[in-house]
Amino acid sequence: xxxxxxxxxxxxxxxxxxxxxxxxxxxxxxxxxxxxxxxxxxxxxxxxxxxxxxxxxxxxxxxxxxxxxxxxxxxxxxxxxxxxxxxxxxxxxxxxxxxxxxxxxxxxxxxxxxxxxxxxxxxxxxxxxxxxxxxxxxxxxxxxxxxxxxxxxxxxxxxxxxxxxxxxxxxxxxxxxxxxxxxxxxxxxxxxxxxxxxxxxxxxxxxxxxxxxxxxxxxxxxxxxxxxxxxxxxxxxxxxxxxxxxxxxxxxxxxxxxxxxxxxxxxxxxxxxxxxxxxxxxx
Amino acid sequence: xxxxxxxxxxxxxxxxxxxxxxxxxxxxxxxxxxxxxxxxxxxxxxxxxxxxxxxxxxxxxxxxxxxxxxxxxxxxxxxxxxxxxxxxxxxxxxxxxxxxxxxxxxxxxxxxxxxxxxxxxxxxxxxxxxxxxxxxxxxxxxxxxxxxxxxxxxxxxxxxxxxxxxxxxxxxxxxxxxxxxxxxxxxxxxxxxxxxxxxxxxxxxxxxxxxxxxxxxxxxxxxxxxxxxxxxxxxxxxxxxxxxxxxxxxxxxxxxxxxxxxxxxxxxxxxxxxxxxxxxxxxxxxxxxxxxxxxxxxx
Ligand code: SF4
Ligand code: SF4
Ligand code: SF4
Ligand code: SF4
Numbered sequence: 001x002x003x004x005x006x007x008x009x010x011x012x013x014x015x016x017x018x019x020x021x022x023x024x025x026x027x028x029x030x031x032x033x034x035x036x037x038x039x040x041x042x043x044x045x046x047x048x049x050x051x052x053x054x055x056x057x058x059x060x061x062x063x064x065x066x067x068x069x070x071x072x073x074x075x076x077x078x079x080x081x082x083x084x085x086x087x088x089x090x091x092x093x094x095x096x097x098x099x100x101x102x103x104x105x106x107x108x109x110x111x112x113x114x115x116x117x118x119x120x121x122x123x124x125x126x127x128x129x130x131x132x133x134x135x136x137x138x139x140x141x142x143x144x145x146x147x148x149x150x151x152x153x154x155x156x157x158x159x160x161x162x163x164x165x166x167x168x169x170x171x172x173x174x175x176x177x178x179x180x181x182x183x184x185x186x187x188x189x190x191x192x193x194x195x196x197x198x199x200x201x202x203x204x205x206x207x208x209x210x211x212x213x214x215x216x217x218x219x220x221x222x223x224x225x226x227x228x229x230x231x232x233x234x235x236x237x238x239x240x241x242x243x244x245x246x247x248x249x250x251x252x253x254x255x256x257x258x259x260x261x262x263x264x265x266x267x268x269x270x271x272x273x274x275x276x277x278x279x280x281x282x283x
Numbered sequence: 284x285x286x287x288x289x290x291x292x293x294x295x296x297x298x299x300x301x302x303x304x305x306x307x308x309x310x311x312x313x314x315x316x317x318x319x320x321x322x323x324x325x326x327x328x329x330x331x332x333x334x335x336x337x338x339x340x341x342x343x344x345x346x347x348x349x350x351x352x353x354x355x356x357x358x359x360x361x362x363x364x365x366x367x368x369x370x371x372x373x374x375x376x377x378x379x380x381x382x383x384x385x386x387x388x389x390x391x392x393x394x395x396x397x398x399x400x401x402x403x404x405x406x407x408x409x410x411x412x413x414x415x416x417x418x419x420x421x422x423x424x425x426x427x428x429x430x431x432x433x434x435x436x437x438x439x440x441x442x443x444x445x446x447x448x449x450x451x452x453x454x455x456x457x458x459x460x461x462x463x464x465x466x467x468x469x470x471x472x473x474x475x476x477x478x479x480x481x482x483x484x485x486x487x488x489x490x491x492x493x494x495x496x497x498x499x500x501x502x503x504x505x506x507x508x509x510x511x512x513x514x515x516x517x518x519x520x521x522x523x524x525x526x527x528x529x530x531x532x533x534x535x536x537x538x539x540x541x542x543x544x545x546x547x548x549x550x551x552x553x554x555x556x557x558x559x560x561x562x563x564x565x566x567x568x569x570x571x572x573x574x575x576x577x578x579x580x581x582x
Contacts (some may be wrong), residue, residue, distance in 0.1 A: 036437030060358030065337035115363030192407025
């Protein structure tokens with residue numbers, strides 16, 4: 001009898017102890033889990049090394065060994081410290097401090113033992129670490145009409161990832177603006193432009209794609225692209241567009257604009273010219 | 284009686300060096316491994332790169348922590364071959380020498396918890412919270428569950444073991460506070476708290492210990508004079524009793540518990556040389572005589 005109740009008591013005790021341990025550990029796990037979830041949001045200034053997947057995947061793939069850090073010849077990469085807002089121990093860089101120099105042999109990817117940095121990335125031009133955005137169009141010197149061009153000049157993919165687009169300078173009325181324009185299909189997000197920007201705060205910054213880019217609704221179709229792909233109009237057949245032009249005039253689509261039918265000179269912008277021509281230059 | 288100065292008799296009987304042999308070897312191993320990792324960043328001698336999570340030695344030998352890799356696998360990552368090879372090498376190594384050799388011969392946090400244990404003995408701090416030593420297996424399961432549920436290495440965000448080693452090599456930051464926390468926890472809250480109750484890394488390597496080859500054996504247990512020194516210094520004292528006192532129940536002299544760290548401190552502090560390293564297949568040579576002697580002692 002006594003034996004049985006003692007056994008009962010010890011079983012009871014075992015169950016209570018187990019429950020105690022389990023709930024303690026579960027509580028602890030909840031804390032760790034919440035903390036881990038919170039660390040999943042990467043700050044916009046932190047850029048992952050080339051070949052890193054989406055943040056969620058990367059945090060499951062990178063074991064924080066730092067081998068990529070060691071093999072980066074430019075000391076671009078560093079492992080996050082516990083107090084930094086990047087998941088502890090994971091590699092990242094800040095473009096404004098040290099950008100990625102886009103090594104041709106991509107030693108960081110080669111060093112990664114786990115494949116957290118994707119081994120399929122063999123051409124560094126295909127890396128997509130982020131996307132440069134000329135964020136501050138008020139202070140960018142080129143927007144002010146000066147010829148700084150530094151971001152353009154330093155870009156390893158100059159004229160592909162970033163181009164200078166001439167625009168009319170409305171302020172002076174007689175100069176051009178050379179606007180740096182980043183092209184997402186070529187920009188690797190290396191951050192050399194952000195690093196080189198001469199302003200105290202860079203006007204051009206590399207942002208994670210999710211911040212840098214908008215996204216069309218899934219159901220959106222861009223008409224002219226669809227038409228090009230289909231090789232013809234997908235809706236009603238195109239009617240040839242016709243201008244309501246005065247007798248004897250036609251419109252040249254190749255850039256000459258309005259001109260007299262058959263003539264090879266365009267209709268002059270300045271009305272005085274045509275008046276003068278009509279009068280044959282006579283007073 | 285839990286002696287304030289365990290091992291004093293051993294020093295008298297065997298001399299200081301022999302009474303600290305395994306401790307010294309162990310410290311040499313711990314600091315030596317740390318030195319190998321630090322030689323690169325400090326002096327530019329890149330013998331070993333990386334950290335305990337994964338490293339590359341002499342540019343050829345990849346070594347990867349199987350525990351962290353398992354978490355990554357559970358998080359859903361298709362792990363690359365190099366890491367798998369590295370983890371296989373490490374696993375085989377620990378299967379031979381004992382999984383928790385990681386704890387006592389490699390892990391840098393062990394230096395901290397050993398220091399806490401030493402100070403605790405010195406200051407004669409008695410009070411201790413109550414926590415099951417099985418808690419670590421729950422925590423181990425939890426870390427795997429977290430990886431599975433969050434798809435990230437959630438545990439590695441807070442793991443003091445990897446944080447400390449990585450910190451020493453790549454910069455500590457505020458990780459020192461967490462390490463200090465572990466030290467104080469062990470010193471004031473729970474005796475052998477971290478390594479003996481909570482740490483899932485130790486628990487994982489303990490699982491590798493289960494089938495491992497090299498074990499400590501109480502080979503001459505019949506000589507034991509119950510001085511209790513081994514119990515005082517052992518980081519997992521509960522593992523000793525079955526092997527040391529189990530002769531009558533027919534339990535072999537080999538310490539089989541997966542919690543034994545193969546630190547060898549019991550070998551050091553025993554003035555009568557009861558313990559020694561052996562293989563798991565070791566059994567006392569003359570069981571009958573031993574049993575008889577044991578009876579004499581206990582009567
Ligand atoms: S590509 Fe080169 S510079 Fe860029 S992170 Fe990798 S190793 Fe460093
Ligand atoms: S080498 Fe790979 S696994 Fe190691 S820290 Fe870099 S990205 Fe992570
Ligand atoms: S980040 Fe800047 S420098 Fe680098 S590729 Fe893109 S535009 Fe060029
Ligand atoms: S139990 Fe954990 S902290 Fe302690 S020595 Fe082992 S791995 Fe290191």
